[in-house]
């Protein structure tokens with residue numbers, strides 16, 4: 001099986017190109033095997049590149065535990081770079097079908113290669129039923145949660161996939177390895193959740209540590225960066241254009257008044273390979 005290894009700020013993916021020749025492969029099982037850091041290729045997720053009836057291409061993404069999330073911000077930038085450089089799309093703007101809907105993507109191309117990608121990530125969703133999060137209020141902003149012997153204040157936001165955002169003054173003091181998995185699997189989140197711990201540096205910069213649903217700690221999360229900025233703007237903590245510092249690097253997130261959220265960041269192809277056994 002041939003694959004391409006790509007990453008967006010160190011959030012790394014094994015990409016399978018099934019655009020021309022779809023297969024009946026069990027992608028969930030393949031993700032678990034290939035993403036394993038010791039027994040496989042190693043990756044946070046598996047991306048499958050497919051043709052689409054409603055867009056230029058269709059992205060399926062699987063977490064390293066085999067679960068299939070609705071969207072992946074770093075993944076869609078890698079996906080867009082791949083489909084352009086493979087020649088499947090010959091424009092600098094394209095539409096990509098995901099489980100979270102069809103998203104518009106703009107490529108920054110230099111000498112035939114894509115380095116940066118801007119994605120219109122759509123409207124953030126604050127409706128607790130759609131996120132989903134069990135909250136008896138109209139939105140799940142600034143809610144109390146008792147977890148792992150601690151009380152935290154969180155805001156839940158969906159960017160197609162669920163996010164739980166917790167603001168903190170000190171990212172180092174926070175028991176990340178305890179709180180992350182406990183919140184990810186907390187019964188308040190019926191489909192589990194991604195967890196972002198956010199420190200506001202100033203009105204135009206935040207620093208974010210991510211615990212991803214179905215993966216664990218990752219070096220970056222595109223949808224998580226967007227959800228964190230949405231929560232920060234709504235709490236009056238930042239302006240609407242924010243540089244998000246993640247362990248793997250920076251993303252630029254813009255959420256102008258009355259508009260959709262835009263994310264800009266890099267996409268990198270690391271190597272091509274093929275597995276010896278399937």
Ligand SMILES: N[C@@H](CCC[C@H](N)C(=O)O)C(=O)O
Nearest residue numbers: 069072073074161221222223
């Ligand atoms: N790393 C991604 C998000 C991948 C999906 C996530 N783990 C989930 O289950 O929702 C991103 O960059 O957005």
